[in-house]
Amino acid sequence: MGKYYDAITEVTDFGPFVKKLVLPVNSNVKAAAVRPECFNVYGERMDAEGNLLMLPLSWSEMDKKVPSKGYCAVKDAYPSDSNGERKEEGAFVTLELKNRPLDVTSRIAAPNGMNEFVICDYRITQIAEIPSEQGALSGLVFDKCANNRMKEAQPFLHGISSYKELPLKYGYFVPQTGNGRRPLLIWLHGGGEGGQDPTIAYAGNKVVSLAGDDIQAKFGGAFVLAPQAPTFWLDDGSGQYGRTGKSMYGKALKALIDEFVAKNDAAIDRDRIYIGGCSNGGFMTMRMILDYPEYFAAAYPVCEALYDETIGDAQLEAIKHLPIWFTHSKDDSIVKPDETAVPTYERLIEAGAKNAHFSLFDQVADLHGLFTEDGEEPYVYNGHFSWIHALNDDCRLDYDGKPVVENGKEMTLMDWLAQQRKR
Numbered sequence: 001m002g003k004y005y006d007a008i009t010e011v012t013d014f015g016p017f018v019k020k021l022v023l024p025v026n027s028n029v030k031a032a033a034v035r036p037e038c039f040n041v042y043g044e045r046m047d048a049e050g051n052l053l054m055l056p057l058s059w060s061e062m063d064k065k066v067p068s069k070g071y072c073a074v075k076d077a078y079p080s081d082s083n084g085e086r087k088e089e090g091a092f093v094t095l096e097l098k099n100r101p102l103d104v105t106s107r108i109a110a111p112n113g114m115n116e117f118v119i120c121d122y123r124i125t126q127i128a129e130i131p132s133e134q135g136a137l138s139g140l141v142f143d144k145c146a147n148n149r150m151k152e153a154q155p156f157l158h159g160i161s162s163y164k165e166l167p168l169k170y171g172y173f174v175p176q177t178g179n180g181r182r183p184l185l186i187w188l189h190g191g192g193e194g195g196q197d198p199t200i201a202y203a204g205n206k207v208v209s210l211a212g213d214d215i216q217a218k219f220g221g222a223f224v225l226a227p228q229a230p231t232f233w234l235d236d237g238s239g240q241y242g243r244t245g246k247s248m249y250g251k252a253l254k255a256l257i258d259e260f261v262a263k264n265d266a267a268i269d270r271d272r273i274y275i276g277g278c279s280n281g282g283f284m285t286m287r288m289i290l291d292y293p294e295y296f297a298a299a300y301p302v303c304e305a306l307y308d309e310t311i312g313d314a315q316l317e318a319i320k321h322l323p324i325w326f327t328h329s330k331d332d333s334i335v336k337p338d339e340t341a342v343p344t345y346e347r348l349i350e351a352g353a354k355n356a357h358f359s360l361f362d363q364v365a366d367l368h369g370l371f372t373e374d375g376e377e378p379y380v381y382n383g384h385f386s387w388i389h390a391l392n393d394d395c396r397l398d399y400d401g402k403p404v405v406e407n408g409k410e411m412t413l414m415d416w417l418a419q420q421r422k423r
Contacts, residue, residue: 178221188277
């Protein structure tokens with residue numbers, strides 16, 4: 001009979017991955033005795049009914065599906081406490097797993113077209129003896145998950161709007177720092193994060209970074225609001241991704257935002273409400289500022305999917321005063337920048353926009369070592385995933401390739417956003 005283990009999930013640049021497995025060995029072991037080679041880890045990903053999932057192995061061949069199972073590479077092993085924190089000696093052993101895109105350490109998948117959390121089930125087998133103060137450990141097997149913790153998501157709370165026609169669920173974060181009225185950061189999810197689980201809206205991608213210490217410090221503490229569409233923001237009622245430029249969710253989303261601000265009226269600065277999102281959420285960001293051009297203090301659309309052909313000159317004129325920072329990648333084949341963000345930005349500049357910026361990357365490369373081994377060339381993501389750069393606050397250069405500068409200081413996207421206020 002196998003023993004229980006704990007899993008620790010981290011929300012990374014590529015979504016949530018199981019990063020650590022914590023094993024209670026019930027004997028005091030020392031660091032010198034514990035090595036990655038002492039264990040092997042076999043994993044399977046299953047749906048809520050316990051069925052093994054058939055999933056693609058690569059983004060380039062999404063139609064070719066295989067059973068989601070296999071062995072995981074253990075990149076480090078050490079004594080720890082029960083939370084997986086490294087110790088020189090202890091009664092727990094923590095295994096750090098090597099993560100790869102779409103492998104069995106990924107906590108989400110899209111078996112039905114939209115991302116959802118899946119069950120990651122592991123069997124950890126000890127294959128080399130480990131000396132301990134209570135005698136040698138051998139042959140231990142851990143195959144029952146007691147808990148799967150995701151620390152970055154824990155500070156988020158959930159709600160649902162009271163808009164009768166179309167109530168929307170949402171996740172939100174209340175700032176733990178700062179005083180007085182604080183800004184509100186709104187993030188609108190991509191096409192794969194719709195549904196009925198708001199956790200997907202902020203943990204399907206690294207939206208939790210908006211609630212992290214670094215970005216919170218730039219804003220002096222900020223509320224974070226992550227609404228979720230039951231389908232996708234681009235849905236104009238047809239249930240299809242089209243080119244109409246319309247959304248069935250516009251009034252419902254505005255009602256949610258208004259209600260959230262009203263509930264936190266004493267704490268939210270109405271002059272510092274910022275809206276952004278990626279892909280499908282970038283589309284909705286543009287839709288919202290076009291429909292409510294005087295409401296928001298600034299916008300930060302990422303790989304936005306509102307076709308420029310649907311935006312009239314009068315609409316552009318109405319938002320040219322609004323601070324906007326676009327992010328996109330030239331090699332995005334899913335939402336092509338030449339059909340969306342590029343012509344819209346250029347029209348804004350031609351119309352006289354004074355505070356519009358655009359970080360246009362050549363590609364989306366792994367700048368933070370998630371999938372890049374020492375000495376390797378940086379891993380290159382699908383060109384659509386430019387939200388990775390935005391949520392890591394890696395956007396620094398403008399459309400002309402020069403740094404964005406305000407008041408004589410070079411600005412990142414989040415530095416710049418934190419400076420914006422309504423006129």
